[in-house]
Amino acid sequence: MPRTRIADPADPRLDDVRDLNHSDTRPDLPGGKGLVIAEGPLVVSRLLESRFPVRRLVGFPGKLDAFLDEHDVPADLPVHEVSRETLAEVAGFDLHRGLLAAADRAPEPALDDILAASRTVVVLEGVGDHENIGSMFRNAAGMGVDAVLFGNGCADPLYRRSVRVSMGHVLRTPFAHLGGTFTTWQRSLSQLSDHGFRLVSLTPDAAAEHLADALVDDRDRPWGKVALLVGAEGPGLTEHAMRATHVRARIPMAPGTDSLNLATSAAIAFYERQRSLR
Amino acid sequence: MPRTRIADPADPRLDDVRDLNHSDTRPDLPGGKGLVIAEGPLVVSRLLESRFPVRRLVGFPGKLDAFLDEHDVPADLPVHEVSRETLAEVAGFDLHRGLLAAADRAPEPALDDILAASRTVVVLEGVGDHENIGSMFRNAAGMGVDAVLFGNGCADPLYRRSVRVSMGHVLRTPFAHLGGTFTTWQRSLSQLSDHGFRLVSLTPDAAAEHLADALVDDRDRPWGKVALLVGAEGPGLTEHAMRATHVRARIPMAPGTDSLNLATSAAIAFYERQRSLR
Structure with a gap:
């Protein structure tokens, strides 16, 4: 899988998890990017099994290792390694769980x-x-x-x-x-x-x-x-x-x-x- | 009832509601002052009806007026009027409900x-x-x-x-x-x-x-x-x-x-x- 280490908080590949609490630009706003954000191994694994198309996985190296040891993820899913400091700067606060996934929304069932x-x-x-x-x-x-x-x-x-x-x-x-x-x-x-x-x-x-x-x-x-x-x-x-x-x-x-x-x-x-x- | 206006955040009569969130000195710590703190009209009224001996009522002038119009309080209960700014400085954060009461703990029933x-x-x-x-x-x-x-x-x-x-x-x-x-x-x-x-x-x-x-x-x-x-x-x-x-x-x-x-x-x-x- 395409696993990359990202050190620059301005890297656009981290935009999916940028300003997570910012009321106007947070990526999970339906009117904005309208993404689905999952945090922590349990919820991330449920996102991967869901109908929502996962865009990327972001996490601390150790948290990614532990997660990928136990879960199969699609071979083409981008996986980004970030430090705790980088992620905190991107997200806007300290995400101690250290593991996130972003997905697109999907149409509701009829x-x-x-x-x-x-x-x-x-x-x-x-x-x-x-x-x-x-x-x-x-x-x-x-x-x-x-x-x-x-x-x-x-x-x-x-x-x-x-x-x-x-x-x-x-x-x-x-x-x-x-x-x-x-x-x-x-x-x-x-x-x-x-x-x-x-x-x-x-x-x-x-x-x-x-x-x-x-x-x-x-x-x-x-x-x-x-x-x-x-x-x-x-x-x-x-x-x-x-x-x-x-x-x-x-x-x-x-x-x-x-x-x-x-x-x-x-x-x-x-x-x-x-x-x-x- | 002894209603007094207090403007000085250092006034010791406000010690019962001082540093409400401070982990070591908060007044509701059992090992410390061990008080019972009630916030807002509903909970304050329940404290007044309870077995816990109420020590004082503290609030914004308007909140106190509204509360005292609707509730009987003991004639000798100290009531302190404070501004929002004073209370925020005493408590350590903005208490927008603007009404607090402090009581002593009481022995548990047998x-x-x-x-x-x-x-x-x-x-x-x-x-x-x-x-x-x-x-x-x-x-x-x-x-x-x-x-x-x-x-x-x-x-x-x-x-x-x-x-x-x-x-x-x-x-x-x-x-x-x-x-x-x-x-x-x-x-x-x-x-x-x-x-x-x-x-x-x-x-x-x-x-x-x-x-x-x-x-x-x-x-x-x-x-x-x-x-x-x-x-x-x-x-x-x-x-x-x-x-x-x-x-x-x-x-x-x-x-x-x-x-x-x-x-x-x-x-x-x-x-x-x-x-x-x-």
Whole structure:
């Protein structure tokens, strides 16, 4: 493989990992270069196995040696050795993990294909926090959710922080954005109904059904296909979105407490879904 | 109430909130001043309602006005008005929330009293991360867990970050440290058995029982008292701790995925416990 040592921080071959935290020019901005950046051996290995075309691997010599000893990489993949100091200057901060890969974004799978192949999906609305998006993917993957669908107002799942927090699961679990604008995206939920999905809103509303009841029919059998809708912490799902679902479900909370973190609530719903299927 | 405006950052009355992030002299270090620091109106109000003796309230004038309009505070509680600049210099960083309270630590409730009054407790071992401790308390409070017990090697629940992440629930949910050293603390779990607790270890081990089965007896009735044991992310519970429990329980994970975040796993166990009791 074409392994090269780069000492000059201005070398354009390092542009893929330049200014990683700089808000305007960071390489993972969808409007800019729109790359996917993976950090650390686990996430880099998941990027290499993913549908995203990997452009290059960058790392400290020892970290590259260790990684390449254990992983097969395409023979024509550029691999760049850099010192800790050089990488810190290029990235804009000290990257102590010392191993990065950059890939191009790839088109999303078609919604119909996702829906046909899935038994359980989660639909997010207004989830603007990259860390929550990442945790959501990690929890979804861990508990057998087949895909993540985005309604309006969600943060970019391929932002570096989301990729990292997800432990690379945003690179593995299929996701797609539902069409429409802020006020109309909910209409595309009918596509899910058309595919036979039972649509379940998650809400703290005490009048909603217990989550355990919402995921089974009136003879206690699990629904064949379930879509769990989750809104942002605080505002929750819009009424518009909830009206497009079959049922509203709640996780019972002790009196006088606050609602759970978004990714935690979703994890509980994923668990209950999996439990209903056992 | 004795409300005073303080402009001099060196004023000793501000020592309770001085160098808040400084690793050696921060006022919430157990070995040092050992104070409890609350930030923001919600957590400050929970501190005022707690068993911890509040020493003073410090804030921007507008933030204090807003808080004192809505909350009763003891007539003799010192209240200090400071500017944003003064507070930033005292604390060592910009505290944009602009409202703080400091309290003394208070003795832990007696373990026997906690155990007699509790139906569900969680026992932590080796959980060294303050954020995980805080999330654990938030989730425990939200889902009706009565107390948090600490085995060996856990981070301080009253550290500022734990208090903040818990949304103040470390100030409300009773907690206590179990006795003994690294290798002997597990013996004190017998006190829990003596109080009739069913001890349940949480583990990713595929040979363990499904969580749902572990929380009910062989006639599907929930155990009257349950203690859930949770270890650190990564190493998990020590074998020694698991051997002291009645049953090992797992949250089923999809193949090829990673274990869940510690506080998320615990939240699922709290949910299942609450579900078994409905």
